[in-house]
Amino acid sequence: MITLAAAQLFREKGFPSTGMRDLAGEVGVEAASLYNHIRSKAELLQEICFRVANDFNAQLMEVEASENLTGLEKLEAIVRFHIQMWINRLDEVMVTNNESKYLEEPYNGTFLNERRVYVRRLEQVIEDGMRKGNIKKVQPYAVVLTLMSAVRGIEFWHRTKKNISAEELEENMVLHLVKGLKK
């Protein structure tokens, strides 16, 4: 899939300095031939970013709907999903995080807006858990910022996996980031 090769290159070299000739080389074809399959370089970035955003949104919606979970359990499910996305789909997720600023308008605006909405919904999960659940008193916005960024550390783990296994990493992060919020 061209999109996945693009994600890998965009992650490694950055979007602006990944040339269509680089991508073509990775796919095993001449640069001009790519245009039989894609419309533009910009479109590749759009597909990567919005697909990832969609997957995060879908999971959050699912968690919001599960009424058998406590606030803290919901938060844990979300954090675990973030961790797994960073571990299993590093290229796409990193491009979504680091290169989305190169989206052209109106896509960049739409993307930033979707992110704001996502953050707000996550804050809501925390507020609910604080009010009538088992989450201790905190500033929801600060916690969301911290959670969503902390998992970005997985980027560095990926470079030298030997240190610690994926499962250990996940458990340690959940312990550090979520269990500490228990009332």
Added chain:
Amino acid sequence: MITLAAAQLFREKGFPSTGMRDLAGEVGVEAASLYNHIRSKAELLQEICFRVANDFNAQLMEVEASENLTGLEKLEAIVRFHIQMWINRLDEVMVTNNESKYLEEPYNGTFLNERRVYVRRLEQVIEDGMRKGNIKKVQPYAVVLTLMSAVRGIEFWHRTKKNISAEELEENMVLHLVKGLKK
């Protein structure tokens, strides 16, 4: 200062897509005139990245040397310094984090190596605190990854400061990230 204008542009537009003509415009001069003051675009990035790295190293050395502090207090001092760097010198710190991959060799290699050493020294602080101090049993590497990345969330806070003050943000992050590690 040209370097600071460069840091701002590199952060906003990314290093590869910041042109010398963009930078010149920001400084109020023609592109060619910049070369009376700097040697190359690449050198600007080097100056930014290694100056920030130096400042982090200096502070860590200072903390390591203060023998009146417990392990947890050392960790707190380090985390607070990270937070303040992200708040007060966002441009430079973000460029150091996000654009350092565009450093040419051998600078990129040197930079990555310095970072590895920094992480290892931070792990050592945690291990010491665990063995003979007041830090609970955790995987030091996982904690360091989490701590160093969590503060990156400040990037988003910077865009819309209204939400919460810098002091509140710092206290919430320290509470979330450090106090939870107390044995």
Added chain:
DNA sequence: CAATTTCACTAACAATTGTTAGTTTTGTTT
């Protein structure tokens, strides 16, 4: 087999990139 679509190729385009050469203007020191 014939017709048609799919897809890779070569060649080229306009625009933009970082940087240099050479010249003129500005500001400081004798």
Added chain:
DNA sequence: AAACAAAACTAACAATTGTTAGTGAAATTG
């Protein structure tokens, strides 16, 4: 005022960028 250094300017360079046009081969359809 003369001499010198610092720093601005214009013009241009080779290289690289994403993309299009046009052509022919391969694969799929009738």
